[in-house]
Amino acid sequence: EVQLVESGGGLVQPGGSLRLSCAASGFTFSSYWMTWVRQAPGKGLEWVANMKQDGSEKHYVDSMKDRFTISRDNAKNSLYLQMNSLRAEDTAVYYCARSFQSGNSDFGYWGQGTLVTVSS
Amino acid sequence: QSALTQPASVSGSPGQSITISCTGTSSDVGNYNLVSWYQQHPGKAPKLMIYEGIKRPSGVSNRFSGSKSGNTASLTISGLQAEDEADYYCCSYVGSGNFVFGGGTKLTVL
Numbered sequence: 001e002v003q004l005v006e007s008g009g010g011l012v013q014p015g016g017s018l019r020l021s022c023a024a025s026g027f028t029f030s031s032y033w034m035t036w037v038r039q040a041p042g043k044g045l046e047w048v049a050n051m052k053q054d055g056s057e058k059h060y061v062d063s064m065k066d067r068f069t070i071s072r073d074n075a076k077n078s079l080y081l082q083m084n085s086l087r088a089e090d091t092a093v094y095y096c097a098r099s100f101q102s103g104n105s106d107f108g109y110w111g112q113g114t115l116v117t118v119s120s
Numbered sequence: 121q122s123a124l125t126q127p128a129s130v131s132g133s134p135g136q137s138i139t140i141s142c143t144g145t146s147s148d149v150g151n152y153n154l155v156s157w158y159q160q161h162p163g164k165a166p167k168l169m170i171y172e173g174i175k176r177p178s179g180v181s182n183r184f185s186g187s188k189s190g191n192t193a194s195l196t197i198s199g200l201q202a203e204d205e206a207d208y209y210c211c212s213y214v215g216s217g218n219f220v221f222g223g224g225t226k227l228t229v230l
Contacts, residue, residue, distance in 0.1 A: 035219075037166075037221075044123075044209060044221060044222070044223050044224040045158070045160075045166065045209050045211075045221045045224070046221060047211070047218070047219040047220060047221060050217060050219075057217055058217075059216065059217035059218050061121075061218070062121070095165060095166070100168060100171050100177060104213075104217060105154045105156070105171065105172060105213060106154070106156035106168060106171040106172070106211070107156070107158070107166070107168060107211070108168045108171070108177065109168075110165040110166055110167070111165065112165055113165060
């Protein structure tokens with residue numbers, strides 16, 4: 001069974017940093033694109049970033065590319081999101097997602113999400 | 121990249137069919153057959169319902185179907201059931217490895 005478990009969320013002050021983790025199991029992690037999607041309270045889904053199987057490609061939404069860094073460790077079956085210079089508008093549930101198949105076309109499996117709250 | 125345009129809400133009675141539209145541009149929806157649809161119940165993670173515009177993952181009811189015409193993709197739910205009440209989001213590949221979601225549609229089953 002595919003499982004994705006996010007962690008690392010919490011309360012952080014504006015301007016602070018946070019590193020989210022996503023632990024994957026139940027599939028060959030190194031065979032799939034991985035993605036971060038976020039959802040602000042009461043709002044819609046927003047694509048944040050993704051990363052190719054071998055880490056050779058990574059892509060970001062323009063508004064976050066200077067502050068967020070996606071990475072993965074295939075040996076540890078883990079995906080990460082380093083978030084710097086956090087702002088109040090970054091408050092959201094952050095989901096880790098796996099592509100349905102090996103290509104980069106969709107988000108077939110999702111974790112339960114981890115809440116990041118940016119507030120003083 | 122601007123968000124795709126979805127109606128804020130749609131409604132239907134049990135047994136009826138409804139269609140949710142997702143309008144983009146010739147740079148996203150119109151340029152790729154890579155629209156996906158997600159169902160999200162309150163407090164839950166999204167669930168993939170349709171991928172590559174028209175394909176349905178195993179386990180998803182055949183009451184759900186996807187289509188596309190020009191720059192607009194659509195999700196149709198036939199034989200509406202109470203459990204279908206949820207938020208629905210479309211998403212399109214926009215090139216260069218990037219994606220954009222629609223604003224979401226709240227489906228109410230009357």
